[in-house]
Amino acid sequence: MTASSASTSETGTASAPPAVLEVRDLSVHFRQGRGHPPLRAVDGVSFAVRAGETVGLVGESGSGKSTIGRAVLGLNPVTEGRISFAGDDITRAAPRVRRRLSSRLQVVFQDPYSSLNPARTIGQTLAEPLLVHEKSGRAETAERVAAMLRRVGMPADAADRYPGQFSGGQRQRIAIARALMLSPQLVICDEPVSALDLSIQAQVMNLLAELQDELALSYLFIAHDLPVVRHLSHRVLVLYRGQVLESGDAGAVYDRPAHPYTQALLAAAPEPDPAAQRARRASRAAAKAEPGPPSPTGCVFAHRCPQVADRCRTERPELRVLAPEPAPRAVACHLVDELP
Numbered sequence: 237m238t239a240s241s242a243s244t245s246e247t248g249t250a251s252a253p254p255a256v257l258e259v260r261d262l263s264v265h266f267r268q269g270r271g272h273p274p275l276r277a278v279d280g281v282s283f284a285v286r287a288g289e290t291v292g293l294v295g296e297s298g299s300g301k302s303t304i305g306r307a308v309l310g311l312n313p314v315t316e317g318r319i320s321f322a323g324d325d326i327t328r329a330a331p332r333v334r335r336r337l338s339s340r341l342q343v344v345f346q347d348p349y350s351s352l353n354p355a356r357t358i359g360q361t362l363a364e365p366l367l368v369h370e371k372s373g374r375a376e377t378a379e380r381v382a383a384m385l386r387r388v389g390m391p392a393d394a395a396d397r398y399p400g401q402f403s404g405g406q407r408q409r410i411a412i413a414r415a416l417m418l419s420p421q422l423v424i425c426d427e428p429v430s431a432l433d434l435s436i437q438a439q440v441m442n443l444l445a446e447l448q449d450e451l452a453l454s455y456l457f458i459a460h461d462l463p464v465v466r467h468l469s470h471r472v473l474v475l476y477r478g479q480v481l482e483s484g485d486a487g488a489v490y491d492r493p494a495h496p497y498t499q500a501l502l503a504a505a506p507e508p509d510p511a512a513q514r515a516r517r518a519s520r521a522a523a524k525a526e527p528g529p530p531s532p533t534g535c536v537f538a539h540r541c542p543q544v545a546d547r548c549r550t551e552r553p554e555l556r557v558l559a560p561e562p563a564p565r566a567v568a569c570h571l572v573d574e575l576p
């Protein structure tokens with residue numbers, strides 16, 4: 237495996253569609269109280285999401301996935317870096333700009349039970365964005381609500397009922413319908429299927445994929461479940477302690493993980509084939525649990541890495557593009573040329 241020496245943050249090619257979302261060197265730090273250094277929840281992350289594309293964020297709990305999504309939505313203050321939406325800088329957008337933006341940038345959260353107002357009918361919930369942003373008339377609003385309900389696989393009479401009358405999967409369809417009412421360009425999906433049963437998860441993921449094809453939607457897809465992210469993502473970013481350790485084409489990252497952390501993460505996912513399961517178990521055993529604090533200056537994964545070298549404890553590795561690869565892929569590891 238070889239890596240080009242040029243440092244890069246995945247920018248794609250000149251012929252790629254324009255970026256809907258562009259995140260550059262994003263850092264989000266949280267104060268931890270007197271005497272403690274700030275928590276670097278996100279630490280220098282760069283990526284772009286293009287029209288019609290799904291970019292998946294994966295990583296263990298606490299790796300910074302949701303904090304990135306919340307920073308894009310303006311729900312977490314940005315410490316450093318820049319977030320652009322359709323070419324406009326929205327890093328510290330004023331509430332008035334954010335309100336306007338909400339017609340083009342939407343979110344679907346994990347929990348469909350708490351994200352829908354139990355006291356409002358589904359029709360009222362879906363009509364609200366139209367009434368606020370487009371000042372639509374009543375007849376047109378009712379027609380658009382009914383059409384969207386049909387589109388997400390719900391009966392039109394659902395409009396007159398309340399969230400409590402639906403199952404978790406149906407409520408998530410309704411949450412997706414609400415997100416799409418104003419024809420957004422980008423939807424941030426933050427663990428959108430993790431609260432659902434497996435068979436329902438597949439249905440909701442298929443719905444998201446169909447809607448993307450039909451409406452040329454872009455998704456920033458956040459999930460801890462690796463197969464779920466693979467199913468929907470064109471590209472993925474693998475995060476650990478707020479940093480991207482590997483990124484690139486989803487198929488390549490999953491089939492030939494290059495970073496020892498990505499290898500360990502995939503080794504922890506369920507594997508039906510017994511031979512592959514044995515290999516994974518060995519790789520999992522090699523990646524140490526958290527034996528101590530990470531080095532403040534070196535690679536954030538060094539203290540757990542089975543391949544760690546002296547340099548890893550003192551020098552932070554840059555994200556470098558692997559070559560030759562059909563699609564750009566980048567890995568932050570000093571040992572990338574020597575890895576199996």
Ligand SMILES: Nc1ncnc2c1ncn2[C@@H]1O[C@H](COP(=O)(O)OP(=O)(O)OP(=O)(O)O)[C@@H](O)[C@H]1O
Nearest residue numbers: 266275277295296297298299300301302303304460
């Ligand atoms: N508002 C906050 N104040 C302080 N610390 C926070 C805040 N939000 C997140 N964190 C911390 O930032 C780190 C990253 O959290 P984040 O929720 O982004 O991780 P995640 O990868 O989405 O994991 P999970 O799936 O468990 O939420 C964690 O250590 C978390 O405790």
